[in-house]
Amino acid sequence: MTNQYIPPKVWVMDGENGGKFANINRPTAGARYEKVLDVGTHPLQLHSLATPNGQKVTILLEELLALGISAAEYDAYIINIGDGEQFSSGFVEINPNSKIPALLDRSGDTPIRVFESGAILLYLAEKFGHFLPKDIAKRTEAMNWLFWLQGSAPYLGGGFGHFYAYAPEKFEYPINRFAMEAxxxxxxxxxxxxxxxxxxxxxxxxxxxxxxxxxxNLIINNGYDAAEFLDVASYTHVVRWAKEIAQREAVKRGVIVNRSWGEEWEQVPKRHSAADIDLVMSKKT
Known part of the structure; x- marks a missing residue:
């Protein structure tokens, strides 16, 4: 093989690694600058971005509100990960891993921080008593699939998505490897x-x-523009499920929270009340 990479005995970062997020990727953790996070009026304070991991939480919050659970009202502030806002001191206090989403629950005497999207879903489902079955067998099955997602999604996003859509160059081996897994x-x-x-x-x-x-999102071609490449239409049962979920009103509302790109009617960078979403969705023609 020509141009074969030979790893050094000890890896060191000696330059940018290229790709869409090269300017923020570093091998160290912790805050990079001081900044206090904004605080709204609701007990639930969400700091996030409308990536798939961020959408999980806003969809659940909107589903809870659709059930009439007023205690699920929340303030949502955008964290622009491309600008490195996840490395502010305020954000790192909530999530030392500097990944969105991060939630602060101020409803009790002592604020509770919740980070990692799966943990936030479980926390909110248990707190409000919805979307997680009470029956032990059904609950366990739901948990099986929740943890399946947490373990599988990195292969889709950081694996397939990175090499297919974001890497500075396209290489056959990693694309084939992760396409097979996807x-x-x-x-x-x-x-x-x-x-x-x-x-x-x-x-x-x-x-x-x-x-x-x-x-x-992958099925309906909102993810990596890879629906044709992966022949997603052949997964007919997933297609049926994906389209049905997409039609839920709470899903339509949740996916646009903390979003600052796309059409005007799908951008709600900050959310403090239902009216913020209503106003934006009313612009859709």
Missing amino acids: KRQLDVLDKQLANHKYIAGDEYTIADIAIWPWYG
């Missing part, structure tokens, strides 16, 4: 959904809310 995951979902309306059974749960922003 299709295997879609087949796992397709086989499960062949016999169930929703991911964990006949009940809509946080498993669906976690998985849809990643694989649902």
Whole structure:
């Protein structure tokens, strides 16, 4: 092989690694600058971005509000990860891993920080008593799929998505490697959904809310523009599920919160009340 990379005995960062996020990637953790986060009037304070991981949380919050749970009202502030805002001192206090989303619950005597999207979904589902079955067997099945997503999505995003859409150069080996895994995951979902309306059974749960922003968006060609490449139309049961979830009103509302790109009617960078979303959605023609 020509131009074969030979790893050094000890890796050191000696320059930018290229790619879309090269300007923020570093091998160290912690705050890079001082900044206090904004604070709204609601007990739930969300600091996020409308990536798939961020959409999980805003979809769940909008689903809870659709049920009439007023205590689920929240303030949502955008964290522009391309600008490195996840490395502010205020954000790192909530999430030392500097990844969106991060939630601060100020409803009790002592604020509770919750980071990692799966943990936030579980926290909110347990706090409000919805979208997580009470029956132990059904609950466990929902948890199985929630943790399946947390373990599988990095192969879709950081693996396939990175090398197919974001890497500065396209290489056959990593694209093939992660395309194969992405299709295997879609087949796992397709086989499960062949016999169930929703991911964990006949009940809509946080498993669906976690998985849809990643694989649902991929199916309807909102993810990496890779629907044709991965032949997603062949996963008919996933297609059915993805389209049904996309039509839920709370999903339509949740996906545009903390979004600052796209059409005007799909951008709600900050959210303090339902009216913020209503106003933006009213602009859609």
